[in-house]
Amino acid sequence: EAEVAQSPRYKITEKSQAVAFWCDPISGHATLYWYRQILGQGPELLVQFQDESVVDDSQLPKDRFSAERLKGVDSTLKIQPAELGDSAMYLCASSSTRGSGSWYTQYFGPGTRLTVL
Amino acid sequence: TQLLEQSPQFLSIQEGENLTVYCNSSSVFSSLQWYRQEPGEGPVLLVTVVTGGEVKKLKRLTFQFGDARKDSSLHITAAQPGDTGLYLCAGAQGYGGSQGNLIFGKGTKLSVKP
Numbered sequence: 332e333a334e335v336a337q338s339p340r341y342k343i344t345e346k347s348q349a350v351a352f353w354c355d356p357i358s359g360h361a362t363l364y365w366y367r368q369i370l371g372q373g374p375e376l377l378v379q380f381q382d383e384s385v386v387d388d389s390q391l392p393k394d395r396f397s398a399e400r401l402k403g404v405d406s407t408l409k410i411q412p413a414e415l416g417d418s419a420m421y422l423c424a425s426s427s428t429r430g431s432g433s434w435y436t437q438y439f440g441p442g443t444r445l446t447v448l
Numbered sequence: 449t450q451l452l453e454q455s456p457q458f459l460s461i462q463e464g465e466n467l468t469v470y471c472n473s474s475s476v477f478s479s480l481q482w483y484r485q486e487p488g489e490g491p492v493l494l495v496t497v498v499t500g501g502e503v504k505k506l507k508r509l510t511f512q513f514g515d516a517r518k519d520s521s522l523h524i525t526a527a528q529p530g531d532t533g534l535y536l537c538a539g540a541q542g543y544g545g546s547q548g549n550l551i552f553g554k555g556t557k558l559s560v561k562p
Contacts, residue, residue, distance in 0.1 A: 335490075337490075364549070371554075371555075371557075372554050372555070373536050373538075373552030373553050373554045373555050374491070374536075374552050375552070376549050376550070379549060387549060420488075422490050422491070424490075436481065436493060436496050437481070437493075437538075437550055438493065439483075439490035439491045439492070439493075440490050441489055441490045442488075442489065442490045444488060
């Protein structure tokens with residue numbers, strides 16, 4: 332069964348350092364999402380891509396976070412500089428939204444657990 | 449801001465007991481999804497419900513979507529330790545290319561003791 336791949340699974344960094352996370356969605360999925368999940372909370376959307384275009388980044392802290400999906404396939408989320416409050420699980424999800432009048436399902440990767448010291 | 453409220457927030461029960469988790473909102477959703485998440489892992493989809501009043505069964509799990517598509521429930525019969533995890537509901541608004549995003553509840557943390 333196809334899965335969403337993410338790497339690394341765990342990342343420990345010091346504050347003010349730069350970190351990057353990678354996501355490879357399920358093949359053929361046009362929509363890709365990055366979420367942040369603080370321990371004990373539900374995931375919160377950071378950015379949504381449709382193919383290579385950003386369709387929603389209203390919750391992305393753009394002063395330090397950036398995301399790209401250059402060829403409309405895999406994606407990278409970067410934080411620079413990292414702050415203590417960025418410690419969280421970063422989840423990537425993908426969905427196939429082609430076709431009208433259809434509901435969709437998001438499939439999540441295993442996540443990257445970030446710890447900022 | 450649309451909110452999905454889940455209750456209870458925490459639930460600790462003995463193996464063999466039944467339980468129900470609730471997901472409520474004042475907003476209408478085109479579909480609602482339930483996920484289970486284990487520590488250190490991403491959420492895994494359990495079911496998607498799309499029709500008001502719909503009931504879906506997955507082995508010992510029964511999911512119901514409210515008639516008005518504003519609320520949902522998850523009932524587990526004869527809970528087992530393997531059911532332990534964080535149960536998340538997530539609502540979607542819109543259809544097709546205008547679906548928007550999933551709105552997640554904060555989750556119900558279930559612990560089933562042997």
